Amino acid sequence: MNSKALLEMKGITKEFPGVKALKGVDFSLEAGEIHALLGENGAGKSTLMKVLSGVYQKDAGSIELDGQAVEIADPRHAQALGIGIIHQELNLVPELTVMENIFLGRELVMTLGFIEWKSMWKQAQEILTRLGSGIAPDAIVSELSIGEQQMVEIAKALSYETKILIMDEPTAALTGRETEHLFSIIRQLAAAGVGIVYISHRMEELFALSNRITVMRDGAYIGTVKTIETTFDQLVKMMVGREMTVRFPKETAPIGSEVLTVENLVRKGVLHNISFSVRAGEVVGVAGLMGAGRTEMARAIFGADPIDGGTITVAGKKATISSPADAIRAGIGLITEDRKHQGLVLSLSVGENITMAALDKVSTYTFVSGTDEQKLISQQIDSLKIRTPGAEQLVKNLSGGNQQKVVIAKWLATNPKVLIMDEPTRGVDVGAKAEIYQIMNMLTASGVGILMISSELPEILGMSDRVLVMHQGKLMADMPVDGANQEKIMAYAAGGE
Ligand SMILES: Nc1ncnc2c1ncn2[C@@H]1O[C@H](COP(=O)(O)OP(=O)(O)OP(=O)(O)O)[C@@H](O)[C@H]1O
Ligand SMILES: [Mg+2]
The missing domain is CATH 3.40.50.300 (P-loop containing nucleotide triphosphate hydrolases)
Incomplete structure (x- = not known):
């Protein structure tokens, strides 16, 4: 030097x-x-x-x-x-x-x-x-x-x-x-x-x-x-500025009936006969290498991409999903990995982004007692600890991690039965990560089922109840987290048995 x-x-x-x-x-x-x-x-x-x-x-x-x-x-x-x-x-x-x-x-x-x-x-x-x-x-x-x-x-x-x-x-x-x-x-x-x-x-x-x-x-x-x-x-x-104790504060919620049932989902050349379910209160982690088809699967379930076959059932009701609006109505939320292009409108304010997906759902929102939109927004800003001078701040002026929290707030406002989270803590600091995990705990405790796509194996192992592993558009494994470890997951992710 x-x-x-x-x-x-x-x-x-x-x-x-x-x-x-x-x-x-x-x-x-x-x-x-x-x-x-x-x-x-x-x-x-x-x-x-x-x-x-x-x-x-x-x-x-x-x-x-x-x-x-x-x-x-x-x-x-x-x-x-x-x-x-x-x-x-x-x-x-x-x-x-x-x-x-x-x-x-x-x-x-x-x-x-x-x-x-x-x-x-x-x-x-x-x-x-x-x-x-x-x-x-x-x-x-x-x-x-x-x-x-x-x-x-x-x-x-x-x-x-x-x-x-x-x-x-x-x-x-x-x-x-x-x-x-x-x-x-x-x-x-x-x-x-x-x-x-x-x-x-x-x-x-x-x-x-x-x-x-x-x-x-x-x-x-x-x-x-x-x-x-x-x-x-x-x-x-x-x-x-303080000591941090647990890295993955996973709390186990009572597991209920199936909130999401996917059967034989097919998208030609992309997804091959995928079947699995997520139950109320459960976090199902989805592991796999990049290109394994995890995001594609999330998009297909959410109606963002057309499918060539398969059925999707939400909380016992067969859902006809041909667009994201259908999916939201059925009770599915999707937090995308690409917040800049799919999760947020950067030129709108924090408040506008939060209420955007909720549409007319503001009144049925269960996390706040009031039905008032402003209250919903400030509640979300507080509970997710979104660092912003106010609800009027444009999202593009927030730091990367705080933008991610706005995406989460937006979907919580729709009151989903099942929430798909695609790389929910990517680019988020350790403190905020723990906050997002706590939000997941809060959601599962209230009966929401979570499908969490993550490339960080410690996160998959630390926060899931069950683990799915994908490889080249196929589901290779579906196992309880207790029997899973990094080596096993990587072996399936690489296409092995
Ligand atoms: N153009 C801007 N207008 C207004 N506020 C801004 C602007 N750019 C950044 N900020 C604010 O400045 C502060 C620092 O943001 P910065 O993006 O530098 O954080 P960071 O350390 O990179 O965070 P992260 O790890 O989330 O990326 C934040 O409060 C952010 O909202
Ligand atoms: Mg930054």
Whole structure:
């Protein structure tokens, strides 16, 4: 490591209407260092990195690059200074190809002749291969899975000459294997002298990858520690300001009759004769590798995709579902993994998003005594601890984890009999994760059945009563959680017996 810091941020302050997002934050980065940034949802991590990458202008404080004071005017300027960022929420143009996205906005594209096209293709192909992905440069982004789209974001950032590479939750949608590839790439880049800022809520990743960890809480700088000298418990304490006891606070609810019965669900080429049930008070975890068809199954049940066969019964009543509206009416809720495109309307307020799916259900809402919409909204904001200055705040201004809580609030407001949760805690900090688990407990205690799709096996094992495992659109296993373990699940997920 170099003695002179590559980057020195001091006393960075940033205020949004009603929110002091950064209150004098310090952050430094050495060449070749992997420096993790840790903090609860809304702590200010993304904001600090947006200041560094020119997306936001700081109100006060200083930034030095290689000992030189700089004022970063906009994202282009940041790029020219060698600062690259992979944003938390995907920022691709869905209609364009992978290659076009990678080179978007660069002069090269404007004057595109055959030669440039060929060299771009080659460069794109090279980066994608380096990332260990088989994505074709001419694939249309909207046709890729979220994990693949994340890979394209990473490819885009790697296509620049970067001295500082910021990764804001890059692995949230990646499989274990893709994450391993990414880690080896990050280590290579660091070995070549690039300074890496790495934001993740997955603490194991920080321990595996980082040299130092800086913790933020409520917009304030809490401290910086050397990774080898710290512990999980110390970090959690710095982060939440108190000790956290149980990671998975699963409470077992009385199990009732079937609230969701799926029989022989078929979607040609995607889902093959899937049958299972979820009972009242039960959490059924759905494990599988990316591409196993879990999200597709959820979408088919919810009427978001057409099916070619099968029946769906909700609480003993056969449901005819040909659209999400039918599913909501039947008593099914779906919390999607892709909150930006399916879960939320970012340009609407927190309150509008919460009541959106409830339609005329506000009056039958059982969690609050009143029937008043405003009361419902503020109740949801309180009980889910959504960090927002008020119900009028636009959802796009909330931090990633708090957006996820709005998605949950929205579905709770529809009062579902069965709730499908697709990666419910992705990108959510440990404190908020525990809050979401408590919400699941509250729901099962009131007789809701939960179908929880998750790629985090500890979460599947920690929160489910029963575990389903999918592989290539087929249901490979249906077992009580007591008999399940990581090895068994992985064996089924890989297609074994
Ligand atoms: N453009 C904006 N307008 C208003 N408030 C904002 C804006 N951007 C961020 N905030 C607020 O600033 C605070 C910090 O948000 P930030 O996105 O930096 O958190 P974070 O640490 O990245 O959280 P997460 O882990 O959930 O992604 C939050 O309270 C957020 O609502
Ligand atoms: Mg963030």
